[in-house]
Amino acid sequence: MKIGFVGLGLMGRPMALNLARAGHELHLWARRPASLEPFAEVHAHAHVSAAEVARHARIVFTMVADAPDVAQVALGEGGIAEGAGPGTVIVDMSTIAPAAARDIGVRLLAHGIDFLDAPVSGGEVGAINAALTIMVGGKASVFEEIRPLFEKLGKSATLIGDSGAGQVAKACNQILTGVGVAAVAEAFSFASKSGVDPAKVREALLGGFAYSKILENHGQRMLDRNFKPGFKSWMHQKDLRIVMEEAHGLGLMLPSAAATAQMLNAMVGSGLGEEDSIAMLKLLERMSGQE
C-alpha cells in the first residue's frame, strides 16, 4: 500500500521504517533533507511538500512536535489538504491538545478528509521495536481501516472514542507517567537522605502494592544514574502543559499533576531539558542539598 509519512524525528523515523519493512511504499516529506537519509535502503519516495505526499498516498501519517505543526502540515500552505484526493485519511500520532485535535478533525472534514488522533506511548524503544501503545480517537470505520497499519507500529491499538479521545487518553497517560516518575524520584530521595539504600527499597517494594513498571524500569535507570533519553524532560513538560491548560478549560483540579508540571519547569529552566524525565531525581537532590 502507498503510505505517506510526515515527521521523521526520533519517533517518526523508526515508525516509518517499520511500515516500509512491512512491505508498504513510503511517500515522505521532511523539512530537513537529512531526515530522509535512513530511507535510502527502503522503498520510499521523497517529495517537495506534504501536499505532494498526499497526491501519491491516500493514507498519511504525521508525527510532529505540537498542535501548530499538525495544523500547518494538514491545513497550511503546501499541506496535505491541498493535495488530498477523495477518501484521504490523516493519522496524526503526535501528542497535542485534545481540543486542537478536535478542531483539526472538524476542519479536515470540511475538505472531505478523515482524521484520526492516534498518539502513542512507549518511547523511542517502543517505536523501534514496533511495541507502541496506540490510543485512537475518531470514526470506528476509519479506525478499522487503519488498524492493520497500527499493528505494524505497536503491540496494541485501542479506539478510545470520538475525535480527540485518543489525545485525552494520552493526557491521562502523561499524568500517570509524570506523577509516577516524581513519586519514584521522591521515594529514592527520601531513602537516600534517611541513610537507606534506595536499591534495597526498590527491590523490596517491587513485591508489594507499590509495584509499577515505572518503579521497576525508570527506578532502575535512576539507580544506574542513566539519565539518557528515553523521553526528554522538555517533551514531558510540553505534555503536562497541555494537560494543565486542558484542566484550566474544564475547571478541573489536578494538584499532583500541577506539582509535577512545576518540577518539569524547573528541570527545563535548570538545563535538564535534554535529559530523560527521570532526571527529576537530580532536581530533587539539588533542591534538598543531596548532591
Added chain:
Amino acid sequence: MRLGFIGLGAMGRPMALQLLRAGHQLELWARRPDSLRPLLEQGARACASPAELAGCAEVVFTMVTTSDDVAAIALGPDGLIQGAPAGSIHVDMSTISPQAARRIAGRLAEKDIAMLDAPVSGGVAAARAGTLAVMVGGEAGIFSRVRPLLETLGKTIVHVGGHGAGQVAKACNQMVMVASIEACAEALRLAAASGVDAGRVRSALLGGAAGSVVLEVFGGRMAARDFQAGVEARLHHKDFAILMHEASRLGCPLPVAGQVWQQINALMAHGWGGLDSVSLLKVLELAHA
C-alpha cells in the same frame, strides 16, 4: 488632548470618566453601543470603528479582557492600525500575556504607531478614585509623554521596562495577590475548623507580621462571608492561565502558583466564576463535612 477609549466595562468606564473630567476630548467605540450612553451624556463622542476612532485621537486607551480582544482592536480589519496616524500612541491597560503585548507592539511599530502595555491593579474602587497602580512597559520617551494622562488614572505609576514588562509585573501582581487570598482562606479555614472565630483571628493577625492589604480587604470579606464580586474570580482564573503558560515557556517553576491555579479551577467547576475570589474559601469548605 484628543483621546480615544475602547473597553467600557466595570474598569474602563470609571477610567474613561476620569479622563473626561480632567478636560480631555474623548472618542469612544464599543461593540455594544448601549455601553456608551452614560459617557456620551458627559460630552464624549461615538465613533463607528476603532479605525475611525484612531484617526481622531493622539492617544488611544484600551481596557478589554483577552489578548485576542486587544489584537482584534489593534490589528483587525477595522482596527486602530487602519486609521492611526504615524506618531500616535496606543496604551493598552488590559491584562494580557506579555508575549501578546510584545507581538502587538511589534506590528504597530511597523506603521510607526507607539504602544505601551500599562495594566493596572486596584480594582473598581481605585478606578473610580483615580488611585490605580499602573505598571508600564514600552519606550521611556513614550512613557514620559503619556505619564500625565496616567496620573489622571492612578497614583503609583511605574515604568517597569521595555514592551511586555508591564504585563510581566501584572502577572507577578496577580500571583502574589491570589496566592495571598488562598493563604488567607486557608488560615481562616484552619481557624474555623479549630472552633476559633475567623474574624478575631484576622483582627489579631492584622497588627502583626502577617498583616497585609489582602488579609484586611479579602480576609474581611471572608470573615463577613461576603462573596459578591469585588474582582470576579473568572478574571483571576484567566490571568493564571497567562502566567502559568509563561512559567512553562520560560522553564520557571512556580510550585505555589501551580497549586493556587488548581484551587481556582475547582472554584470555576462550581460555577463561582462570577463571585469574588474570596470564594476560594468555599472551595476549601467543600472538603469539610
